[in-house]
Amino acid sequence: LGGVGWIWGTILRYALHLLACGHVAVLTELITRGEVGNGSESMLAYGKRVVTERFGQVNALFGMNLLVRGILQSFHRTLDWLADMLPIPGLESLSNLVNIILRAATRYLDKVILSYNLARNDGDPWRGAREGIVYYAQNAKPILKTAIWIVILERMLTVLLWLLLLAPAAAITWMLPASTREAGGVVTVIVAALLVGPLRAAFIKPLFLIMMMVRFHALIENQPINQEWDARLATVSDKFRDLGNQAIA
Numbered sequence: 001l002g003g004v005g006w007i008w009g010t011i012l013r014y015a016l017h018l019l020a021c022g023h024v025a026v027l028t029e030l031i032t033r034g035e036v037g038n039g040s041e042s043m044l045a046y047g048k049r050v051v052t053e054r055f056g057q058v059n060a061l062f063g064m065n066l067l068v069r070g071i072l073q074s075f076h077r078t079l080d081w082l083a084d085m086l087p088i089p090g091l092e093s094l095s096n097l098v099n100i101i102l103r104a105a106t107r108y109l110d111k112v113i114l115s116y117n118l119a120r121n122d123g124d125p126w127r128g129a130r131e132g133i134v135y136y137a138q139n140a141k142p143i144l145k146t147a148i149w150i151v152i153l154e155r156m157l158t159v160l161l162w163l164l165l166l167a168p169a170a171a172i173t174w175m176l177p178a179s180t181r182e183a184g185g186v187v188t189v190i191v192a193a194l195l196v197g198p199l200r201a202a203f204i205k206p207l208f209l210i211m212m213m214v215r216f217h218a219l220i221e222n223q224p225i226n227q228e229w230d231a232r233l234a235t236v237s238d239k240f241r242d243l244g245n246q247a248i249a
Helices: 002-033 044-054 055-076 097-120 125-138 138-175 184-220 227-237 239-247
Strands: none
Touching: 002 044, 002 055, 002 097, 002 184, 044 055, 055 125, 055 227, 055 239, 097 125, 097 138, 097 184, 097 239, 125 138, 125 184, 125 227, 125 239, 138 184, 227 239
């Protein structure tokens, strides 16, 4: 069961990776050029075409995701100024908000670096990922300021969405068997929470991904790579050095 579960999980992650690449390809084209393809191609067709034409690069990026996340986590451990940027003094003590912000940033940043790779379009995903991480490091403060508001707004919108879904959840509870309806309030809360998950993934998270991508591309436009940051990341993370070796190869 464990082996089958691992295989199925890998297949599912790979399928979702292909969908994410198509989605990010469309967003990247809209952000950097203002239109998809030549203007006559649908978003779905463009995303499918990019994934098909760059299938080798897309596969390389699938294997690279964990590597990129590991590098970002190593870099984040060196930061000591994030709590100073929180909009409300003392807010960092609320469920260790700093760590929540860094985890959220990492979750979006691997997609942002994928976007940089697609915009760069030179066929070398390893070099593109390395440059994307360096660009993030030298622009970490403004990007993480955006991440702070993303985390706060995401929590607020999730709670609001859950409250709005209590009414339809109560209707669903009413249609369940009588034995289940006896715990009506608890069941309603659970049903509403189950409904929130997919809607949050489908609508709220993509909106914040767009915010991160727009912020990143706006900051790095016409900005040179800072070689000092490249050297500093190499001392912070062995994985970053491995990424550089792959790019050189």
